[in-house]
Amino acid sequence: MxxxxxxxxxxxxxxxxxxxxxxxxxxxxxxxxxxxxxxxxxxxxxxxxxxxxxxxxxxxxxxxxxxxxxxxxxxxxxxxxxxxxxxxxxxxxxxxxxxxxxxxxxxxxxxxxxxxxxxxxxxxxxxxxxxxxxxxxxxxxxxxxxxxxxxxxxxxxxxxxxxxxxxxxxxxxxxxxxxxxxxxxxxxxxxxxxxxxxxxxxxxxxxxxxxxxxxxxxxxxMDLDIRHVNGALNCMESALRLYKRKSLSPRERWHVRKRLKSYCLAYVIKSKRIGASIRLKEVLIAIVKTRSLSLSTKALLYSIRADQSTPVQGIGRLLKRLARVVKG
Structure with missing residues (x-):
């Protein structure tokens, strides 16, 4: 060539x-x-x-x-x-x-x-x-x-x-x-x-x-469907893998964290819009990594609205874990 x-x-x-x-x-x-x-x-x-x-x-x-x-x-x-x-x-x-x-x-x-x-x-x-x-x-x-x-x-x-x-x-x-x-x-x-x-x-x-x-x-x-939800989840997981790299500079980590936060919220919102259940564990991991009060609040509210079958005790445990994240 x-x-x-x-x-x-x-x-x-x-x-x-x-x-x-x-x-x-x-x-x-x-x-x-x-x-x-x-x-x-x-x-x-x-x-x-x-x-x-x-x-x-x-x-x-x-x-x-x-x-x-x-x-x-x-x-x-x-x-x-x-x-x-x-x-x-x-x-x-x-x-x-x-x-x-x-x-x-x-x-x-x-x-x-x-x-x-x-x-x-x-x-x-x-x-x-x-x-x-x-x-x-x-x-x-x-x-x-x-x-x-x-x-x-x-x-x-x-x-x-x-x-x-x-x-x-x-x-x-x-x-x-x-x-x-x-x-x-x-x-x-x-x-x-x-x-x-x-x-x-x-x-x-x-x-x-x-x-x-x-x-x-x-x-x-295309109209929103489960493929978009799974795609949004994949984006969140991809950003999370990148965020875990120890070689990131502080400024690079800031940019990846911003991207991870936006992917996490996009996944939760898209899930809510089509009535899909939300993988709260993955969302929680993203919140823990980003240590974001605004993200934790929005994600929690959307998660509860999107999945009315979430047990009350499960929501309580999630709230306690989110509180520890915010305080930490």
């Missing part, structure tokens, strides 16, 4: 109406990627047919697999990629035509950082009737060799977007001995902080290269 090479990995599932536009936006690049890998995740429509009809002047592979979820498809793509950097691209979205050329130039000009994070924008599909509109602007730019300094800037600009479509990273970070996506919903959210803590150098570019399509039926716009 060429110097500063980039592989694009595309998981695709039942997107025959959108895949052509996504692939066209890759073909329209002023400088093509070094490799394109499309993993068809057991589609039941014409997605595979559309994918196979395309040709690129760079290596292009279309790999059909049994349906195993977006995370699994991405992991398979990582195993096949041969470039120095990888980019995960969703099959219903678009790229600006200067994406590859701009990213490569910035990588060369900035000592080949472990990760490059950039901005994105949303646009509505013509048949979309929802009101979801997300802003993916970073709000700052710079090269960082200190993780805590990068996190401080990203947090202050509300720019910690978890989508892997909003960063390019070194392939060496991924694989059997490195990072991998999980099988649950919100797999990109659960993995985002582990990705950041696997990196030592961060390049932030406040330029829009990624265009996210808001459409009916996308995972971004």
């Amino acid at each position: 060429a110097d500063c090479s980039i592989s694009i990995i595309i998981p695709a599932y039942n997107v025959d109406h959108y895949l052509g536009a996504a692939l066209d936006s890759i073909k329209a690049q002023s400088e093509l990627p070094d490799e394109v890998i499309l993993i068809d995740d057991g589609s039941t429509d014409r997605t595979l047919e559309v994918a196979r009809a395309y040709e690129f002047s760079v290596p292009y592979r279309v790999v059909p697999i049994e349906n195993g979820g977006q995370g699994n498809a991405r992991n398979i793509g990582v195993g096949m990629a041969s470039s120095q950097y990888i980019y995960f691209f969703d099959s219903d979205d678009l790229l600006t035509e200067n994406f590859i050329s701009s990213i490569k130039k910035r990588i060369r000009d900035n000592q080949r950082p472990d990760i490059v994070l950039f901005s994105g924008e949303s646009f509505n599909d013509r048949d979309y009737q929802g009101n979801r509109w997300s802003d993916y602007r970073r709000g700052f730019s710079g090269m960082y060799f200190n993780r805590a300094e990068f996190l401080d800037q990203a947090y202050s600009h509300n720019a910690l977007f978890c989508s892997p479509c909003l960063y390019v990273s070194k392939k060496s970070l991924w694989g059997p001995d490195g990072l991998a996506f999980g099988p649950n919903f919100l797999e990109d959210e659960a993995l985002f902080y582990p990705v950041l803590f696997a990196c030592d150098s961060f390049l932030v570019i406040d330029e829009v290269f990624f265009l996210r399509r808001n459409r009916e039926g996308s995972t971004m716009n």
Whole structure:
């Protein structure tokens, strides 16, 4: 592969109406990627047919697999990629035509950082009737060799977007001995902080290269169900594992604690909304680790409301343990 090479990995599932536009936006690049890998995740429509009809002047592979979820498809793509950097691209979205050329130039000009994070924008599909509109602007730019300094800037600009479509990273970070996506919903959210803590150098570019399509039926716009609850639980457990690392600096620990608190509360609230029982033990562990009075109060109230079957004596024990946490 060429110097500063980039592989694009595309998981695709039942997107025959959108895949052509996504692939066209890759073909329209002023400088093509070094490799394109499309993993068809057991589609039941014409997605595979559309994918196979395309040709690129760079290596292009279309790999059909049994349906195993977006995370699994991405992991398979990582195993096949041969470039120095990888980019995960969703099959219903678009790229600006200067994406590859701009990213490569910035990588060369900035000592080949472990990760490059950039901005994105949303646009509505013509048949979309929802009101979801997300802003993916970073709000700052710079090269960082200190993780805590990068996190401080990203947090202050509300720019910690978890989508892997909003960063390019070194392939060496991924694989059997490195990072991998999980099988649950919100797999990109659960993995985002582990990705950041696997990196030592961060390049932030406040330029829009990624265009996210808001459409009916996308995972971004699905109604809340038990898969979202389990995904939120996985996010909380992932943050908890990271928080337990002894190598974290005080400032890094502060950022992970903030993330853990938000995941914990999100899990409890989502469970409440669909009437799912809450795993109080895991919630309690998160509260103990974060030592947060506000989190303990909110989580307790939501837990009691969500699970009316919780025995009174169980709630009493939980209250006593929470009191010890707050005092400690």
